[in-house]
Amino acid sequence: MIELAIVGYGKMGKMIESLASAEKFHISGVYDVINPPETHLKEKADVAIEFSAPSEVLKNVEFLASKGINVVCGTTGWYDKASEVEAIIKRYNTGFIYASNFSVGVNLFFQMVKDAAAIMNRFSEYNVLVTETHHTQKLDKPSGTGIRTAEYLIENLESKKSYVSDAERAAANEINIISHRIENVVGVHEVKFESEADSITLTHSAKSRRGFAEGALLAAEFIHTKKGFYKFEDVFGNIK
Ligand SMILES: NC(=O)c1ccc[n+]([C@@H]2O[C@H](COP(=O)([O-])OP(=O)(O)OC[C@H]3O[C@@H](n4cnc5c(N)ncnc54)[C@H](O)[C@@H]3O)[C@@H](O)[C@H]2O)c1
Known part of the structure; x- marks a missing residue:
């Protein structure tokens, strides 16, 4: 026991x-x-x-x-x-x-983010953005998970060296983490790879x-x- x-x-x-x-x-x-x-x-x-x-x-x-x-x-x-x-x-x-x-699900998401980043190294037309959305009582911003997501991207994407938080414009070698605070949201994290032609999004959304x-x-x-x-x-x- x-x-x-x-x-x-x-x-x-x-x-x-x-x-x-x-x-x-x-x-x-x-x-x-x-x-x-x-x-x-x-x-x-x-x-x-x-x-x-x-x-x-x-x-x-x-x-x-x-x-x-x-x-x-x-x-x-x-x-x-x-x-x-x-x-x-x-x-x-x-x-x-x-x-x-x-959560085991977020750790699976981290693994997928690392694998996706490794693939995206070959496609320089895509930029990447992290967003995190939580309830309004959350004290820290960006979320620890949002920061960890950006760190995994930086470790695996040759073009990215650091992250910024809620920047109006991020430099080419920076990842922007955008935070939203909305009543009753347990936690949503997204990684969006975006080109002129389309966008590809990985999302983890906690149900509780x-x-x-x-x-x-x-x-x-x-x-x-x-x-x-x-x-x-x-x-x-x-x-x-
Ligand atoms: N790692 C994760 O998986 C994960 C998941 C959810 C939340 N969090 C984090 O956990 C923390 C708490 O989240 P929550 O939603 O339970 O917050 P909450 O505000 O509902 O609860 C925090 C509690 O801690 C108490 N507290 C404050 N100071 C204390 C002290 N010195 N000793 C003992 N208790 C004290 C408060 O009175 C309150 O009851 C936050 O930092 C949040 O970001 C982490």
């Missing part, structure tokens, strides 16, 4: 609680902004699933790691601090796994938060006995 702490009891925390199988997980504690782990942790946990806010990640990870608790981090928008988080995990010798998007929560629980099973710093790709690559 895996002792699981839920850190951040919002839309994602609640979904994780409802999907955690009673055969595999025992929920040892649920923590939120009014009872955060650093002041309210009572029960020991093997692993914490952390879906809070970008500003809270460093503090939460440091505290949880200091208690020997491994962390699955789903919060987005903190990736400029990734090296600090990695140093914390090393210092306390615990386990950590993160993803801008824990269920896919994110299922992936985070899969990551919790993966990390609960491990040490080290991992990405969800390490789990996804091993799905048979």
Whole structure:
């Protein structure tokens, strides 16, 4: 049985609680902004699933790691601090796994984007654009998944070197990520290859938060006995 702490009891925390199988997980504690782990942790946990806010990640990870608790981090928008988080995990010798998007479907989409980019290298008449659409409460912009999508394109398209966000005009070697915020949209990501003649679009559209929560629980099973710093790709690559 895996002792699981839920850190951040919002839309994602609640979904994780409802999907955690009673055969595999025992929920040892649920923590939120009014009872955060650093002041309210009572029960020991093997692993914490952390879906809070970008500003809270460093503090939460440091505290949880200091208690020997491994962390699955789903919060987005903190990736400029990734090296600090990695140093914390090393210092306390615990386990950590993160993803801008824990859904298996988005990881399939990433694979298709990489393969499409490799093909499009031969067709210089096509430019590429990334768009992401989310609900209006989302704090970070562009989305972590939008940025990851652009990074995969840059790794695989010889003509692209960097990305810009909501630019009126992007340079030839830049990818523009356009963000839309619309009430009640769980998350839509699109890669559009466009020429004078036509356009080709790859789209991932989340129907609910269920896919994110299922992936985070899969990551919790993966990390609960491990040490080290991992990405969800390490789990996804091993799905048979
Ligand atoms: N990686 C993924 O697959 C994925 C999927 C969906 C959402 N997200 C990200 O997860 C995060 C949370 O999303 P959400 O939709 O659940 O947001 P939400 O606003 O519904 O919930 C966030 C919760 O965190 C709590 N919180 C704030 N500070 C805290 C602290 N210090 N300790 C504990 N809890 C604290 C808030 O009170 C709130 O209940 C966002 O960054 C979002 O972008 C990631």
